[in-house]
Amino acid sequence: MRILYFTDIRFPLERANGLQAMATAHALARRGHDVRLVVRPDAFHPARDPFDFYELPPEPRLVITPTPVAGPFWLRRMEYVAAAVLRVGVLRSVDLVFTRDLGVADLIGRVPGRPPLVYESHGFAPVFAETLDELVTGAAPAPASKIRRLVAREAAVWRRAEGYVSTTRVLVDELMARFGGRDRVVVIPN
Numbered sequence: 001m002r003i004l005y006f007t008d009i010r011f012p013l014e015r016a017n018g019l020q021a022m023a024t025a026h027a028l029a030r031r032g033h034d035v036r037l038v039v040r041p042d043a044f045h046p047a048r049d050p051f052d053f054y055e056l057p058p059e060p061r062l063v064i065t066p067t068p069v070a071g072p073f074w075l076r077r078m079e080y081v082a083a084a085v086l087r088v089g090v091l092r093s094v095d096l097v098f099t100r101d102l103g104v105a106d107l108i109g110r111v112p113g114r115p116p117l118v119y120e121s122h123g124f125a126p127v128f129a130e131t132l133d134e135l136v137t138g139a140a141p142a143p144a145s146k147i148r149r150l151v152a153r154e155a156a157v158w159r160r161a162e163g164y165v166s167t168t169r170v171l172v173d174e175l176m177a178r179f180g181g182r183d184r185v186v187v188i189p190n
Contacts, residue, residue, distance in 0.1 A: 001033045001034070001095045001096060002033070002034045002036075002093065002094045002095045002096070003028055003033050003034065003035045003036070003094065003095065003096045003097075003098055004036050004038065004087065004088070004094045004096070004097045004098070004115070005021070005024070005025050005028075005035055005036065005037045005038065005097075005098045005099065006038050006084045006097070006098070006099040006101055006104045006108075007021045007037065007038070007039055007099065007100060007101060008039075008040065008077065008080045008081070008084075008101050008103075008104060009021070009039060009040060010039070010040045010041065010042060010043050011037075011039035011040060011041070011042060011050060011064065011066065012042060012048055012050045012053040012054060016190075017100070017122075018054075019054060020100075020190065021037065021039075021100070022037075022050055022054045022056065023054070023056075024098075024120075025037045025062055025064075026054075026056050026059055026062055028062075029059040029061035029062035030059060030061075032061070033061065034061050034063075035061060035062045035063070036063045036065055036094075037062065037063070037064045037065065038065050038067055038083070038084065038087060039064060039065070039066055039067065040066060040067060040068075040069055040076070040080060041066035041067075041068055041069075042066070047066075050064055067079075067080055067083045067084075069083075077103070080104075081103055081104055081107055084099075084104045084107070084108065085107050085108060085111060088108050088111050088114050088115070092113070092115070094115050095115060095116070096115055096116050096117075096118060097114065097115050097116070097117045097118070098117075098118045098120070099117075099118075099119060099120070100119070100120040100121070100122060102119075102121075102125050102150075102153055102154065102157060103153070105117060105119040105157045105161060106153045106156050106157050109156060109157055109160035109161060110156075110160075116162035116163065117160065117161045117162055117163070118161060118162065118163035118164070118165060119157050119161040119163070119164055119165070120165040120166075120167075121164065121165065121166050121167070121171060121175075122167050122190075123167075123171065124154060124171065124174060124175070125150040125153070125154055126147045126150040126151050126154065129141070129142035129146055129147055129150055130142055130147055154175070154178075154179070155178070155179050158175055158179045158182060159179070159182070162184060163184045163185075163186075164182065164184060164185045164186070165185075165186055165187075165188055166185065166186070166187050166188075167187070167188065167189055167190050168187065168189065169187050172185055172187060
């Protein structure tokens with residue numbers, strides 16, 4: 001299977017989401033899938049080798065593709081999401097699109113004729129947004145308008161993604177209570 005995996009993070013990344021993305025992509029490739037991991041470029045110059053950074057053996061079936069972005073955060077985000085959607089449109093030869101990025105999943109889910117989409121959820125985005133001030137020093141909770149947008153985005157991805165991966169059963173139960181049941185849901189703990 002040919003898998004296009006999107007994660008809008010600079011790569012490699014020292015935090016858990018970088019490690020988890022690399023571990024997932026590497027494991028899929030080791031199982032015989034051709035995986036293209038689309039990331040933002042490393043912030044270090046020269047760029048670090050992700051295989052060395054995560055202490056994993058090189059895997060020829062895993063290709064890491066940095067997508068250059070520039071400017072302030074909001075502009076980098078828009079550039080990455082646009083690149084993700086364009087790649088799906090251009091690379092019709094992939095069998096599956098995989099992402100843990102809610103914004104990317106929402107936009108790709110709207111692309112007509114796209115390959116099947118699998119979304120990996122690590123939490124309910126509106127809850128993180130409303131409690132951001134408790135999670136990050138100096139941050140402010142999101143305004144109600146953003147919370148509404150995130151709820152709508154979560155509902156759309158829940159309906160449109162052909163597959164859904166969650167890290168907890170509690171999250172799946174919460175999503176089913178909010179948005180109704182669905183097929184092709186799996187819980188894979190971190």
